[in-house]
Amino acid sequence: MDVSGRTYPQLALDLQLCFPLYAATRAVTKRYVTLLKGTGLTYPQYLVMLVLWESEEPRSVTSLGHRLRLDSGTLTPLLKRLETAGLVRRDRDPGDERRVLVSLTGDGRALEEQVSGVPQQLGTSMGITRDEALALRDQLTDLVDHLDTAESS
């Protein structure tokens, strides 16, 4: 890698780490488009569905946001699209009318079986073993934790 001519060689590092991270996310998202074709889900919608499938109970918008680190500005329109698609219902919590509870419809629940092969297919596409995936997960999780604490300083 040629960095010899740069006035500020340290800037090359940003292209070397931050760019691959950025590119990897877009590559994964792109792969999901193919894998999720037929379900009509986008990648962020799939992540929301994963959280709902893992929950026994309906979840509020804020609760989904905490799990996925997304705010209402992103989730509200996304959830409306899932509602239009007939995969979720959105009902005001009778006990606290500020809250909107998101619950799965029959179709939404049924979709889980249809995508059950996706993680396996993606694992193959990424060309890494389960152990490598778990190690990578840990590094990325650490990174997010560090950035979260750094942001508040």
Add this chain to the structure above:
Amino acid sequence: MDVSGRTYPQLALDLQLCFPLYAATRAVTKRYVTLLKGTGLTYPQYLVMLVLWESEEPRSVTSLGHRLRLDSGTLTPLLKRLETAGLVRRDRDPGDERRVLVSLTGDGRALEEQVSGVPQQLGTSMGITRDEALALRDQLTDLVDHLDTAESS
């Protein structure tokens, strides 16, 4: 981690790897907003500037796109904003009128010095050593390469 109750436990893995990757990219992007405040650059704009700073010659839109894996639909409006900000110029290549050559202005070149501390600050925020960063970079690069070849199949 409780996955015992799931009908399809393999779906938990997508939340365990793909979600951290997705969250890490957004956390890094968010950190850059703070670090780049004052320059007026967004994270994708900063990446474009990094490529221009590392180039001796003006680059075409396609050439920038290959380096950053972005298409003209993303780059054209982004480059127009950089042009409006006075950081780059966009001129048709006299030798091939289809091509638009992107070159740095004096202001654009001067900005390099102003952001030269950013990689160091980000490294601190991420809480990883240079060696860890390079190892992570290699894993992510491998991942992108695998996904690229998988996509075409």
Add this chain to the structure above:
DNA sequence: CACAACTATATTGTGCACAACTCAATAGCG
């Protein structure tokens, strides 16, 4: 009870990403 502080969601505006498409310019070929 009145009312200020707080909470949960929704809305608005900006900026990516990317697929699909258009259009102008160029290259290649008979």
Add this chain to the structure above:
DNA sequence: CGCTATTGAGTTGTGCACAATATAGTTGTG
């Protein structure tokens, strides 16, 4: 030379992300 195929950039439309703001509902306090 004339015609077709290709290439490079731009446009359009959809769907995130997220900051900033608005609004309705709730809670705590005097």
